[in-house]
Amino acid sequence: xxxxxxxRILFLAIAALGLLAALGTVLSRNLVHAALHLVGFxxxxxCLFVMxxxxxxxxxxxxxxxxxxxxxxxxxxxxxxxxxGDDATSLSGPWRLPGLxxxxxxxxxxxxxxxNAVSPSGASPWAGEAARPSLVEREGEPAWAAERRRAVEDMxxxxxxxxxxxxxxxxxxxxxxxxxxxxxxxxxxxxxEVGAAELPPTVEALPADSAEPVGTAAS
Amino acid sequence: xxxxxxxxxxxxxxxIVGITQGTVAYLILVERKIAAYAQDxxxxxxCGAQFGLPAALLQPLADGAKMLLxxxxxxxxxxxxxxxxxxxxxxxxxMIGFAVVxxxxxxxxxxxxxxxxxxxxxxxxxxxAVGSLAVYGxxxxxxxxxxxxxxxxxxxxxxxxxxxxLPLGMSILGMLLLAGSLDMNQVIAWQSQNAWGVLVQPxxxxxxxxxxxxETNRLPFDLPESEQELVGGFHTEYSAMKFGMFFLGEYLHxxxxxxxxxxxxxxxxxxxxxxxxxxxxxxxxxxxKVGIITGKVFLAILFIMWIRWTLPRFRYDQxxxxxxxxxxxxxxxxxxxxxxxxxxVRTYWN
Numbered sequence: 001x002x003x004x005x006x007x008r009i010l011f012l013a014i015a016a017l018g019l020l021a022a023l024g025t026v027l028s029r030n031l032v033h034a035a036l037h038l039v040g041f042x043x044x045x046x047c048l049f050v051m052x053x054x055x056x057x058x059x060x061x062x063x064x065x066x067x068x069x070x071x072x073x074x075x076x077x078x079x080x081x082x083x084x085g086d087d088a089t090s091l092s093g094p095w096r097l098p099g100l101x102x103x104x105x106x107x108x109x110x111x112x113x114x115x116n117a118v119s120p121s122g123a124s125p126w127a128g129e130a131a132r133p134s135l136v137e138r139e140g141e142p143a144w145a146a147e148r149r150r151a152v153e154d155m156x157x158x159x160x161x162x163x164x165x166x167x168x169x170x171x172x173x174x175x176x177x178x179x180x181x182x183x184x185x186x187x188x189x190x191x192x193e194v195g196a197a198e199l200p201p202t203v204e205a206l207p208a209d210s211a212e213p214v215g216t217a218a219s
Numbered sequence: 220x221x222x223x224x225x226x227x228x229x230x231x232x233x234x235i236v237g238i239t240q241g242t243v244a245y246l247i248l249v250e251r252k253i254a255a256y257a258q259d260x261x262x263x264x265x266c267g268a269q270f271g272l273p274a275a276l277l278q279p280l281a282d283g284a285k286m287l288l289x290x291x292x293x294x295x296x297x298x299x300x301x302x303x304x305x306x307x308x309x310x311x312x313x314m315i316g317f318a319v320v321x322x323x324x325x326x327x328x329x330x331x332x333x334x335x336x337x338x339x340x341x342x343x344x345x346x347x348a349v350g351s352l353a354v355y356g357x358x359x360x361x362x363x364x365x366x367x368x369x370x371x372x373x374x375x376x377x378x379x380x381x382x383x384x385l386p387l388g389m390s391i392l393g394m395l396l397l398a399g400s401l402d403m404n405q406v407i408a409w410q411s412q413n414a415w416g417v418l419v420q421p422x423x424x425x426x427x428x429x430x431x432x433x434e435t436n437r438l439p440f441d442l443p444e445s446e447q448e449l450v451g452g453f454h455t456e457y458s459a460m461k462f463g464m465f466f467l468g469e470y471l472h473x474x475x476x477x478x479x480x481x482x483x484x485x486x487x488x489x490x491x492x493x494x495x496x497x498x499x500x501x502x503x504x505x506x507x508k509v510g511i512i513t514g515k516v517f518l519a520i521l522f523i524m525w526i527r528w529t530l531p532r533f534r535y536d537q538x539x540x541x542x543x544x545x546x547x548x549x550x551x552x553x554x555x556x557x558x559x560x561x562x563x564v565r566t567y568w569n
Contacts, residue, residue: 060344071354
């Protein structure tokens with residue numbers, strides 16, 4: 001029983017930290033600080049994956065979200081004119097209400113979807129009571145135990161197999177979406193030679209006091 | 220029972236932390252000696268001569284004392300919490316990668332498991348994930364310093380590290396396909412039964428080793444700190460032990476990368492004609508395995524230091540061209556070719 005209590009306390013602590021980090025992301029006035037809070041939130045999610053014994057997912061979460069996505073975010077912030085990230089970042093007035101409505105709708109959809117999750121017919125029930133299967137085979141164990149034991153012990157292989165069988169469609173669609181986003185980003189960033197010549201040179205276009213690190217003032 | 224396991228793990232952690240930190244101190248001495256040799260100088264040769272020790276064996280002590288006793292300046296204009304956090308991130312991310320690195324034989328019938336967390340089935344993924352965190356130390360140091368040189372260094376390094384993470388990850392996929400596991404012990408076992416990774420995956424090895432140089436900010440790729448252009452880059456504003464922690468983190472990264480190279484491509488504890496198998500577990504065999512793996516790691520580190528005095532630094536556009544236009548396509552070709560060959564062999568051979 002002691003292990004359950006410890007697990008519950010750990011879960012509550014991690015979830016509370018995650019909520020604090022999420023609030024910090026939304027409420028920070030400084031963009032770089034907001035991005036760092038987001039990193040903290042991603043890390044809490046990875047911790048929750050570890051608690052669910054999904055170490056593979058935890059490693060992937062750290063590798064992709066913290067190691068690539070958040071770094072690109074910070075990179076993007078630092079390459080803009082607002083280098084220090086300390087311009088005010090609050091949502092402007094007329095967009096507040098639509099933003100609130102959209103957020104609440106997403107929340108409702110997620111709550112509904114998570115509470116009513118169904119497994120495809122024929123597959124083992126992944127939702128519901130999560131019980132760790134015993135590591136050795138026992139007589140009279142339920143049918144899902146063998147499959148779940150395999151999943152815990154060799155998660156990389158199982159995740160890969162699921163991607164190529166049950167979730168092949170979703171996997172390909174996500175890939176298509178990412179490719180479209182990539183092409184769109186290139187199209188936005190790419191300007192042909194004539195257009196580039198007409199643009200004002202960006203360095204001179206900066207206001208004198210914005211985005212200047214302190215080092216210049218000293219020199 | 221579990222208490223003893225726990226105590227054993229704590230002892231292993233303390234030993235590995237102590238040994239690696241001590242090794243780093245002496246690696247710095249080795250690096251200075253190699254630098255001196257490459258430049259036809261003598262290098263450090265005084266510290267320790269008073270006590271009759273040859274070759275400046277006490278130099279690391281003097282270096283450490285210098286780092287600890289210097290004044291620790293925190294400039295007024297920095298973002299203080301992040302400025303203090305950054306060196307800790309650098310050193311912690313370099314340290315926790317060792318949790319899954321096997322230092323010798325690991326297995327159910329061995330004397331000791333030479334690994335803090337034995338038989339993690341996604342060991343390599345963990346190392347990559349932890350390695351991808353190291354960029355935060357650099358980018359936060361650059362940003363929090365509020366200094367142009369540091370900032371440019373931080374930006375350069377984040378772009379460089381993100382770019383080279385891709386070939387780094389993709390180049391080991393071929394080896395993992397062959398071995399069929401992310402567990403480093405299984406990769407070593409596969410190599411001891413078949414052939415060393417460098418023989419079956421030569422392209423993968425070259426790509427991995429090159430991107431490893433970029434990931435550790437070693438000389439052909441040391442644009443984040445390039446002294447001549449950026450006055451030291453991201454650590455310009457750091458002094459005393461905070462600077463020392465960046466230094467320590469960098470050398471710890473070199474040790475980790477060397478271990479991964481040896482484990483993935485140089486056969487781990489395997490040497491031909493010695494007859495060591497994954498199961499052999501006598502005292503002599505165990506000592507041999509540990510000795511071979513550390514010897515190979517030392518060779519890899521020496522090679523990395525030798526490269527530093529052989530190649531000049533890249534220009535920034537060359538660096539990006541190398542990653543995106545040649546290394547990533549080559550890594551993809553390597554991966555697809557390996558997958559095809561593995562599939563053909565498994566279909567028609569057995």
